[in-house]
Amino acid sequence: MMFLIVFFMTTWITPAPLSVSSTIVLNPGVEIDELFSKETYECALTLKHELQKRFPSLHIILSRGMYEKTDQKQIASACNHLSPDLFISLHICKNFQPTVSVYSYLQNPTTDYWNTQKNPLTLIPTDKAHLAYTKISRSLTEQLIDQLKKQYPNASWYGIPFKPLRGIHAPAFALELSVARSNEWRSYVASLTKSLSSLIEPESLLT
Numbered sequence: 760m761m762f763l764i765v766f767f768m769t770t771w772i773t774p775a776p777l778s779v780s781s782t783i784v785l786n787p788g789v790e791i792d793e794l795f796s797k798e799t800y801e802c803a804l805t806l807k808h809e810l811q812k813r814f815p816s817l818h819i820i821l822s823r824g825m826y827e828k829t830d831q832k833q834i835a836s837a838c839n840h841l842s843p844d845l846f847i848s849l850h851i852c853k854n855f856q857p858t859v860s861v862y863s864y865l866q867n868p869t870t871d872y873w874n875t876q877k878n879p880l881t882l883i884p885t886d887k888a889h890l891a892y893t894k895i896s897r898s899l900t901e902q903l904i905d906q907l908k909k910q911y912p913n914a915s916w917y918g919i920p921f922k923p924l925r926g927i928h929a930p931a932f933a934l935e936l937s938v939a940r941s942n943e944w945r946s947y948v949a950s951l952t953k954s955l956s957s958l959i960e961p962e963s964l965l966t
């Protein structure tokens with residue numbers, strides 16, 4: 760039996776903070792429920808428009824079209840080719856209590872934060888791609904949760920091997936919105952726009 764492990768060259772550096780001219784890949788997750796898949800895309804598109812109203816120089820790229828189905832390897836490959844400043848995977852799930860869950864990709868909640876690489880250029884397997892950005896991804900999610908809790912006290916962060924983030928070589932996190940009915944995602948847009956804006960420009964909280 761043969762196994763194929765794909766490696767790529769990575770630079771272990773501390774990425775620059777987000778700015779008003781950053782590039783963000785926004786991934787509308789493909790859900791089991793086709794209606795939720797469509798609404799996830801609509802939510803992502805609306806978020807893109809709202810954020811670009813605030814920051815006209817911000818580059819936001821959606822990873823798929825409304826009815827397009829792409830697998831995680833394709834998404835990760837396209838994302839890594841773009842070298843974005845941030846990758847956000849957006850999801851909708853059915854739950855009667857409105858809240859937002861934030862996910863980071865972690866295989867080990869302790870050792871994933873260890874940066875033991877000594878050489879500036881290192882070959883790593885794709886399932887370890889997140890390691891170069893674990894700390895900054897966690898910093899971003901901490902800021903995000905602080906803002907989300909102002910409207911959603913039950914908002915929580917989880918560090919798990921969240922599949923939609925696998926292989927992403929960039930600061931990354933996922934957002935999961937709990938909804939009880941169709942189109943309820945719209946009630947999250949204002950809060951998400953404000954919270955995500957705070958990662959780009961903290962002064963935006965004053966407006």
